[in-house]
Amino acid sequence: MEYTFIIVLLPFLSFLFLGLAGKKLAPRVAGYVGTAVLAISAALSYLAAWQYFTTAKVGGVFKPWSMDFRWLNFTKDLHIDLGMLIDPIAVMMLVVITTVSLMVHLYSIGYMHGERGFQRYYAFLSLFTFSMLGLVVATNIFQMYIFWELVGVSSYLLIGFYYTKPEAVAASKKAFIVTRFADLGFLVGILLLSFYTGTFSFERLTSGDASLFNEAGGVTFMGCSVIGWALALIFIGGAGKSAMFPLHVWLPDAMEGPTPVSALIHAATMVVAGVYLVARLFPVYYLEAPDVLVLIAIVGAVTSLYAAVVACVQTDIKRVLAFSTISQIGFMMVGLGVSGLEGHEGLGYMASMFHLFTHAMFKALLFLGAGAIIHAVHSNEMGHMGGLRKYLPVTRFTFLIACLAIAGIPPFSGFFSKDEILAATFHFSPLLGAVMSFTAGLTAFYMFRLYYRIFWNKETRHDHAPHEAPRSMTIPLVFLAFVTLVAGPIPFGKFVTSDRAEYLIHLDWTVAGASVAIALVAIALATLLYRKESAIPDRLATSFKGLYTAAYKRFYLDELYLFVTKKIIFNGISRPIAWFDRHVVDGTMNGFATLSQRVSCAIRGFQSGQVQQYVMVILLGTLFITVLVLFI
Amino acid sequence: MDYSSFIYLKEELSLIAVIVILLLYDIFGSKKSLTYFQPVACLLLVGHILLTCCPAPAVLAIFGDTPAVDQASAGVYPLFSGMYNLYPLGSIVKSILAVGTLLVLLQARGWLESENTVIRRGEFYVITLFTLLGMYFMIAAGNFLLFYIGLELASIPMATLIAFDKFRHKSAEAGAKYILTAVFASGLSLYGISLVYGTTGTLYFADIPAGVTGSPLQIMAFIFFFVGLAFKLSLVPFHQWTPDVYEGAPTPVTAYLSVISKGAAAFVLMAILCKVFGNLIEQWQAILFWVTIATITLANLFALRQQNLKRFFAYSSISQAGYIMLGVISGSALGVTSLIYYVLVYMFSNLAAFGVISIIERRSGKVTIDDYNGLYSTNPRLSVVMMIALFSLAGIPPFAGFFSKFFVFAAAVAEEYYWLVFIALLNTVISLYYYLRVVKAMFINKNETAIAGFRSDAYTRLSLVICCAGILLLGILSVVYGSIHHYSLGW
Amino acid sequence: MEKLHLEYYLVVSIIMFFAGIYGFITRRNLLAILISIELILNSVDINFALFNRFLFPGQLEGFFFTLFAIGVSACETAVAIAIIINIYRNIRNIQVKNLEQLKD
Amino acid sequence: MNFLSLFVLIPVLMMGGLFLAKNLKQIRLVATAGASLLLALAVGLVVAYLGERAAGNHEEMLFAAKCLWYAPLNIYYAVGVDGISVAMLLLSAIIVFTGVFASWKMEFLEKEFFLWFCLLATGVFGFFISLDLFTMFMYYEIALIPMYLLIGVWGSGRKEYSAMKLTLMLMAGSALLLLGILGIYFLSGESSMNLLELAKAHIPTQAQYWIFPLVFVGFGVLGALFPFHTWSPDGHASAPTAVSMLHAGVLMKLGGYGCFRVAIYLMPEAANHLAWIFIILTGISVIYGAYSAIVQTDLKYINAYSSVSHCGLVLFAILMLNQTAMNGAILQMLSHGLMTALFFALIGMIYGRTHTRDIRELGGLMKIMPFLGVCYVIAGLASLGLPGLSGFVAEMTVFVGAFQHTDTFHRVFTILACTSIVITAVYILRVVGKILYGPVTDKHYLALTDANWYERTSTVVLILAIAGIGLAPLWLSDMINGSLLPIIQHVKL
């Protein structure tokens, strides 16, 4: 399996090449180079997947394959290795990433055509792909952290691609800092975990060897075990990347980046890194800190519901998709949170991974479709769209497929994965299941609201007729739509499960039927409200003004963040500190100087120029010293 | 009557010979021949220095007659039955002083050749050398009488040097201030000596320690005596004459006062404290502790504000004296080595600075720090010399001042004077500030009307080159310190 | 002289000494200051002679010190007076208050 | 004379060459040749060092040589290097090299500038090769004093004030240090200034309690230890480019290196007992510097405060007294040295074009000078600890090392120190966003040109070094680790 190394390395070489030589290349060539390299990577990934899933099974369990080389030594036990860990989820992620990335690369040739910094764009895309691939094949948690940071930076660079646009710059900054803040949790979590277990290695951590955690046994902090804390902190890192409530604020803003970037990073790959992280460490979570898993489930559910509600009222199509992404990642988190480890208990895990897979495809499809629409109308606002079905037929159909998939309508892929999550959730807690079902309904509603507002509804005037995107953009759409269509029945449990053993999927029809029913009702409602131009939505908005505005404003979370950063950190901490530094600390230092000068001026009269005074001082000095020595 | 002892007074006798020759030359030389007065004087002094530098035993060996070495303190040859002590460290200090005097004389040439002073040129040389001779006797004295006469020989003619520019009121005023305070201080000192005599019954250094019992009167006597030397060293609170006199005196005389006179006094003070009042070590260490702190701190505080460079250097030299006291207070061999070394380095540094001040004052009449603004743009070499000197005074490596400061601190720390060294060290920061003020004026400040560029005379240049060489090499060549240390081992 | 203790003489010399100091500090004429100094030196001379005579009559150390001190004080006086006269020539005045140009 | 002395000799010879140089061309020739020679020598030293170690030479100090200097005080001119000094020498050589290119175009007094520059270099190199406390201290001061004139003459803004403040504060630190050194010398009972001999001797614990703070604070002033760091913002802001580079890049490392070599190494008991005080101070430095940097508007101030934070981390890590953290400290010194030098070089180049360093007046520079912009972003990313660049390696090593302490006190401060990576991100991105991105704020900027060849040389060399450490840290880390062993054994009591 050594060649898998090349999968990761190729994008990096491409990045170096494009980054250093890009300026001298024609833009088109740069695009081709990037795409070609990705194509090789993708091909190798498929090869690897095929080879792995066909050969790696030993005794009914997929055996991971790994290679390592030492990168940095910390202590006797702790060292960072860089390497490749090939196991089912890694292979799955390789496939997802290379596929979506390839599609995005291809799509971007058309979408980014004529943009300034085209070469740079491709360099960054390659960098991102490299980082993401490195992340998923990480053999140890520190390697993951390394690539974790790298994807963060590539995301930053890509969100800020239009660096002359202040909004883009602000969004990129926000994205980076919020995730960085979460990464702090991740880092501390790593430090804690590694300190007590003495290893970073995933293989050792997830081996189920309880002796690793012996040292931490009994160490508690604020009533929870220290490993629990470590895992919770690590989850914070994942929550940041995966835009879990309340760390999701960066994701909607990140839509300022080019749309294909949103498709790649902020829909399909990077944002699921958190899910992947939890999945990677799942055995540890399950065995050492089940409480944290419950926490994860709750956070996932809250996020999911929250995002779905907000998505219902957004008017920027990319924002809607962004909230939809947040919501769907919430589903995945819930799936993991409710899952058990072995056998049928592991349904949630399997479902979550499956959903990750299908979601990557259809969400990328949605974003790329949105890109095609934006490409056509040069706007993100729903208000500027409507009635586009005539102009963009390919986009429309692929978009519809994706909408159906995400709404959970069989036989589209989303139905299968989501349904399993719901089943697992109901199995875990009916209440949570109900919430998630409701959220699924909301999902169907806002997706079709989106669909209708774009392609149906009232047609807006355009300066020039919108036209279908070029071939390079539509091919990816079609390809992804195809995957979305066919991915559903994939026997996913054969490949990716919590215990790496085979899992036989059987649909729970009560749950499935109910959810499909809910979805259909929601779609019907959306059709009613938005298919034609109608006053009902506005009326609803005015009658539930408070709720509507709050949801539109995303429940004021951004304002809260702004308040915390601007008012508290910037004005409340930094300014006083800077003032303190200049006036108190530095003032003290200057004070010494001033004091010396003052004293110097104050005593000048002492040197009066009168010789008699001098003599007097000599005499008194002598007497003083005498008295001092003799009597004191 | 055994007059053979005289032959061992090679330093003093050769200096007297130089003085006499110069005196006669000045009186009887024709006007034309007097134009060579300067070179002749300097050459004679060089000869004298060479003779001084020859190790005493080597010279003594010529006469084949080595006097008995005092066993109690190795290396000391008492002459005139103890009236006069011949010892290597003394000779080293004498030769250092002589070199310093030579440098001063080199720097003084330009000034002496000016119209007003040329007729008093001969006197300047003779009197300067007389004061030097006085210091020699101070250093070599083995008896308070000889010490006292030496002290007066070093200070009374000095007053005439200070008042040398007699038509300039400031010079005259400085002279008067100096002689009045000097006489007063020597009066106190004399009173102290009288009480020392009264309580010990002898004036011979060698015999006094036996009589020093530490009675209160004796301590008072000691303190009164101490005032005389503290005055010469300008330790606080006996320092107030210094700035006024330094400012008023002709610059070469200021240089001479600040270096030669001070260096001699420092060494003599240490010698007498250790050799004569060794029994009072607790008392004089306590005194020096506070006096040193006061000296360094107060002088630094005063120096902060000075504009006139000569006054500035007066305060600087007061604080330097404080640092010298760190060597004295230790009372150890390390201390005396450091002290001599410090004096040597200080001499080169201060004379370099005064050389620059002197030549600039002569060429432009300017002596304030502000006048030096932009000096580097017009007189780069002088500025660099000045900067090196200032850095050396501030104790910045690789200049010798760093080493000398380090050694005096080491000497004091060796005797566990941590707080004293701590305060002294903090004061180095203040002193660095004011030294940098001058550097700043020369290098950083801009000035449209900077002192015009000029070429200094060969004598000044020679002296500055010697000084700079000294500053640069003394630290790096450890042999100087090593040899001083070699002779101080018997301390 | 049995009844005349050393201390009697010493008291006299101390009074002379500090009278001199008082004079030095208070007089305004440079020559008057110089005269005060003579008192100081003179009192010291007495001290030496006294100690020699009363305590250590074996050798003449104090005696000679006095002898030399008288000579030295003569020198001092001569030079000081020369300087004062020079000042007088410069500014036609020998008040000590005129010696305050140099200060700070 | 052993070849380490060349590190001192070359700058001195350069000074001689500069003194004789007649025109700008010759000055540049001398400076470039000398700096290249130094760089080559440093690289050669690294190779030679690794070779010796690989050959199984386990002496604590390699290439050691000494000759008696001041016999009465038993002072030697003693040189020798271990992995740590080798690393620092390499850093210094790189920064001197790039500094020469960064000051390719001086406006006036080129010769003097390079003379002082070489004196500074002499001090820096001498400090790192010294094994004798006396020479170490001497070189330390030699390195400090040129700063005064370099800032005072060639600086900008409130240069006189800043130069004076910097010099006085650093000299006050060195005054404390001197007392500490003398204390060590006399109280160790060894009457030796040699580091290795002193380490074998035992300084009485009681004495350590007062000497340690003196030495630590003395060096700490240069390492921007709170609250003695205030020279840094003003000093850096006023200094000319190359001087800022050298000062932040190398000179501040003297502080950390000294704390480590002298304070910790020679006084292990006091280090163990008093570390907590300084951990608090350095912890404050780390956070405080970062927070202060957030609100600054002058690029150099931002960077200066950032240096306070980063150098605070160095001292913080040293005080953790374990091998990993100390290794991290050394790596952080290297990393901070390189990236801060890069920062200052870039700021200098930007300032040289726009004549302002106020981030409120700058904007959109990425479009106008993409090369500088990209370099600035890289420097920024290195500063905020992006993997693949040096900052990450250093910071992670520090954090992992610091986390080896299990008590709450250390934990809390470690986590506090960790938070600095977030704050760092905030101010770095703020600056990058303001000055490089967004619309161009001043039409005049449109006419500005991108970097020249010499500027490119300077930045590229630095970036290569940063990325080199960031990508392949193992050899460096192992080299340092090997040399830390004896020290750690010593400190572990």
Add this chain to the structure above:
Amino acid sequence: MDISIQETVFFLLATVIVLFSILTVTTKRILRSATYLLFVLFATAGIYFQLEYSFLGAVQLTIYAGGIIILYVFSILLTNQQADERLEKLKNSKVAAGIVAAVAGAGLSLFLLLTHSFGPSRLAGGEVPVKAVGTALMGTEKYQYLLPFEVISILLLACIIGGIMIARKR
């Protein structure tokens, strides 16, 4: 109370010295001051005579009274044109400072002197023969003063040169 002649002489001299010392420093006229000084010096000489240091007394009379006082008188007369001390009143603060300094100093010295036990007086010897003085001045043995004698001659020479240099017109 039998008061010997010695005592009478001493008290007489002491009175003169104390009285005129104080007058010397307090009188307003400088010429008087010089005259009072002369009296003090005479009385001092008297003390030397009483101590049987006749040679010293003689030197005192010749050098001090004969030489120095004359010098003073001449210079006072030379400079007395405007320097009329009576025109200005002494500043009270200065007087107070002087008195404080002098009294404090005197008090301290007296205290220390009078509490010090000098040991028994060993009055002996009688008059010092002039020949012994001469021998001591020319000898190099211990308690002989050839070297100081030579050095003081140098001092005198130096002062002569210096004095002339300052005092002469050019």
